[in-house]
Amino acid sequence: MFRLEKVFQNDDSGYVLFVSLIKTLVIYIVIYCFSILFENTIYDLLNYNIYKESELFFYSFLLSFLYFIFSYSLKNKREYKKNFLSFLKEDILSLFFSNITIFSFFFISEVKFAIDELFLISLSTCIISLAILKFYFNYLHQDLINKNIIQKNIMLIGNYDEIKKIINEKVDKIYVFKCCMVSNLEKSKLKYFKSELKVPIFQEDEDIRSILEYHSLGQIWILNGDDKEKEKLFKKIIKFSVDTLNINLNKSIDLKGRQLLLNKYEYKFYEISKFYGISLFIKILIDKLLSIFFLILSFPILLISAIAIYLEDGYPILFTQNRTGWDGRRFKIYKLRSLKKSPFDKTEQVSKDDKRLLKIGKLLRRYSIDELPQFFNVLNGNMSIVGPRPHMVEHDIHYSSLFNNFLKRHKCNPGLTGWAQVNGLRGATPSPDVMKRRMEYDLWYLNNWSVFLDIYIIMKTFYALFRYKGD
Numbered sequence: 001m002f003r004l005e006k007v008f009q010n011d012d013s014g015y016v017l018f019v020s021l022i023k024t025l026v027i028y029i030v031i032y033c034f035s036i037l038f039e040n041t042i043y044d045l046l047n048y049n050i051y052k053e054s055e056l057f058f059y060s061f062l063l064s065f066l067y068f069i070f071s072y073s074l075k076n077k078r079e080y081k082k083n084f085l086s087f088l089k090e091d092i093l094s095l096f097f098s099n100i101t102i103f104s105f106f107f108i109s110e111v112k113f114a115i116d117e118l119f120l121i122s123l124s125t126c127i128i129s130l131a132i133l134k135f136y137f138n139y140l141h142q143d144l145i146n147k148n149i150i151q152k153n154i155m156l157i158g159n160y161d162e163i164k165k166i167i168n169e170k171v172d173k174i175y176v177f178k179c180c181m182v183s184n185l186e187k188s189k190l191k192y193f194k195s196e197l198k199v200p201i202f203q204e205d206e207d208i209r210s211i212l213e214y215h216s217l218g219q220i221w222i223l224n225g226d227d228k229e230k231e232k233l234f235k236k237i238i239k240f241s242v243d244t245l246n247i248n249l250n251k252s253i254d255l256k257g258r259q260l261l262l263n264k265y266e267y268k269f270y271e272i273s274k275f276y277g278i279s280l281f282i283k284i285l286i287d288k289l290l291s292i293f294f295l296i297l298s299f300p301i302l303l304i305s306a307i308a309i310y311l312e313d314g315y316p317i318l319f320t321q322n323r324t325g326w327d328g329r330r331f332k333i334y335k336l337r338s339l340k341k342s343p344f345d346k347t348e349q350v351s352k353d354d355k356r357l358l359k360i361g362k363l364l365r366r367y368s369i370d371e372l373p374q375f376f377n378v379l380n381g382n383m384s385i386v387g388p389r390p391h392m393v394e395h396d397i398h399y400s401s402l403f404n405n406f407l408k409r410h411k412c413n414p415g416l417t418g419w420a421q422v423n424g425l426r427g428a429t430p431s432p433d434v435m436k437r438r439m440e441y442d443l444w445y446l447n448n449w450s451v452f453l454d455i456y457i458i459m460k461t462f463y464a465l466f467r468y469k470g471d
Contacts, residue, residue, distance in 0.1 A: 003284060003381050003413070006276060006326070008150045009218050010243065011078040012141075013277045015150070019137050020075070023091070024068040026133060027126050031060040034122040055113065056122065059102065066098035082138045091130040095123070145173050153216055156180040157233060158223030160193055162249055166223065167197060169262055178215040181206070183230055204233055209397075209407075212242055212328050220244045225270070234270075239400070241410035242327050244270040273411040274449050282451050287385050290458070291375040298372050305336050305369055308360040313340055318373060323390035326413050331382040333390060334373035338364045367465060368426075374416050386454040387415025388442035399435055409442045412449070419445035419453075422460040424467075 007014045035054035036044055044050055051057060071094035075081075081090075106113050144150040153176050156163045163180050179200040182193060194201055202211060211217070220237055222230060225246035237244060248266045261267045275283070295302075306317045319337040322330050338361030339354075357365070364370040377383040383390070388409040391399075400406045420441035429435040445453070 003280075003326075004144075004149045005151070005218070007281045007284070008144070009152065009276045010272065011277060012080040012150070013077050014281050015080050015141065015144075016075055016077050017072070017278055019080070019133075020068055020072045022137075023071065023130060023133055024064050026129050027067055028060055028064040030125050030129055031056050031063065031122050034118065034125065035060070038118045038121075056118065058111075059113065059119075062102050062105070063095075063098050066101055067094050070094035070097045080137075080141055082141065087131065087134045091134065092127065095126065095130075099123075142173075148176075150174055151176050153178045153218045155211065155215065155217050155220045156199075156223060157183070157220060157225075157230070157237065159183050159229075160185075160189075160197075162223040163197060165249060166221070166247070167199070169264075171262055175262075178217060179211065181211075181233070183233060204236075208236060208240055209328055212240060213330065216329065217242055217327065221247050222270070223247050224249055238270060239404055240328065240407050241271075241273070243272050246270055271408075274446065275412040279451055283384065283454060286451070286454070287378050290385055291378040294372075295375045298375075301369060302336075302372055305360070305364060305372075309337055309358065312358050312360055313337075319370075322393050323414065324393055324396045324410060325382055325390065326410060328396075328407065328410050330393060331377070333383075334376055336364055336370040336373060337361075338370045371416055378416070382413070384413040384415045386417055386457045387413050388418050388445065389421065389438075390414035395429075399432070399439075402432055403436060403439055405443060406439055408446065409439060411446050417457060417461040417464075418442060419457060422457055422464045424464070426464070 032051055033045065035056040036047065036050045040047075040050060071090050074094060075086075075090050103113070105111075141150065151174055156166055156177055157180065158166075160182055163182065167177060177199055179202060180197060181202045181204065183204060185193070185201070185203050190201065200215075220242055222234060222237065222244065224230070225234060226248075245261070245267050246269075247261060309317050316337060319335045319339070320332045321335075323333040325331045338358055339356045340358060342356070361370070374383055378385055396407070418441070420438040423441055425434070425438045425441060429438060
């Protein structure tokens with residue numbers, strides 16, 4: 001529902017921020033509780049005036065704020081560390097620096113503050129609480145890995161020796177090698193390779209699209225991707241939306257200051273989606289909240305439309321169809337039915353004066369009322385409010401053969417509205433030229449995405465609904 005596996009696809013920045021915020025909140029709660037309970041009972045915990053009059057009142061705000069700043073700046077934001085050294089560095093050292101800063105400020109400002117029993121007990125409890133939280137968040141991180149939420153599902157591409165070298169490495173559980181594609185694979189050796197590598201093996205001529213969908217792949221690692229023998233494979237892979245890395249297995253492991261994979265190998269991204277981490281999590285939260293809001297707001301319209309469809313042509317009210325989602329995975333899209341129940345080719349796009357349209361269907365499609373049930377797709381996590389519009393699977397296959405970059409549209413969840421739609425490209429795509437223009441707008445959105453761009457597109461959509469009529 002929340003697509004958290006995509007939030008953590010490329011790094012742990014979202015999890016690191018979440019941990020820092022919770023620890024900061026716990027520090028504040030601990031000091032708040034002790035400032036009241038030190039001389040009062042548990043029944044006074046909600047008495048804010050006691051806390052306000054406590055000498056720890058101002059100190060608690062300063063400590064919480066400074067702890068968050070110091071701890072978050074001292075952390076490796078791309079990778080969550082589980083060892084005890086990280087606890088000393090991120091928690092204990094942050095508390096120490098925070099207190100030094102506070103006491104320095106109190107001294108300069110001549111603010112009276114007693115280091116008494118209440119202060120020492122509160123600070124000691126903060127340290128104990130942070131230690132307990134460290135164990136808990138270590139457990140939670142491992143649990144998220146075990147549930148395939150933080151895991152990275154990877155396909156390896158290379159020759160047999162290169163793939164075996166990576167598989168034999170002691171890798172973190174976060175990396176799951178789902179399958180591999182062996183270059184220049186001889187069929188006579190296939191059985192031997194399968195017994196040695198112990199992951200599904202594919203050949204160069206097999207359908208990449210089906211492999212990505214079936215194995216729910218999040219990354220492709222091309223091993224020594226600069227080799228000429230992999231040039232053909234590279235051109236085939238790069239057409240798709242999945243994050244693709246070039247792993248250099250030949251260079252020295254002593255590369256200080258370089259970004260290393262498995263602490264050994266230099267790598268670079270051929271392709272990487274911008275949709276991950278904290279920004280993606282904010283986008284998901286906005287999607288969920290706005291979907292609930294718009295569904296409540298549009299309920300009378302949905303009800304009236306459903307009654308009109310039933311009176312004109314009976315059941316079903318909703319129309320479902322397979323569409324292509326993130327990384328090419330299929331999902332069922334929901335729409336209010338705007339076409340008659342008589343048999344027809346479902347891959348044929350609807351035109352303006354289509355005889356298949358219901359009378360009410362023309363109105364539904366003109367103002368995109370038929371798209372309102374897709375807010376349920378957003379709640380399910382298959383779609384977003386803003387993103388490239390999802391096309392039928394058959395159309396994706398057709399147009400991907402015409403345009404090399406077409407499948408790169410699937411680097412994020414498809415949307416109810418998008419950059420192409422607010423620029424006039426709504427409704428059917430009667431010609432390849434129209435589809436190419438839509439694709440270009442979608443690719444611009446993917447390369448320039450931000451949460452603020454999403455908000456701008458949402459606001460502009462209301463204007464586009466009336467200016468650019470749908471078919």
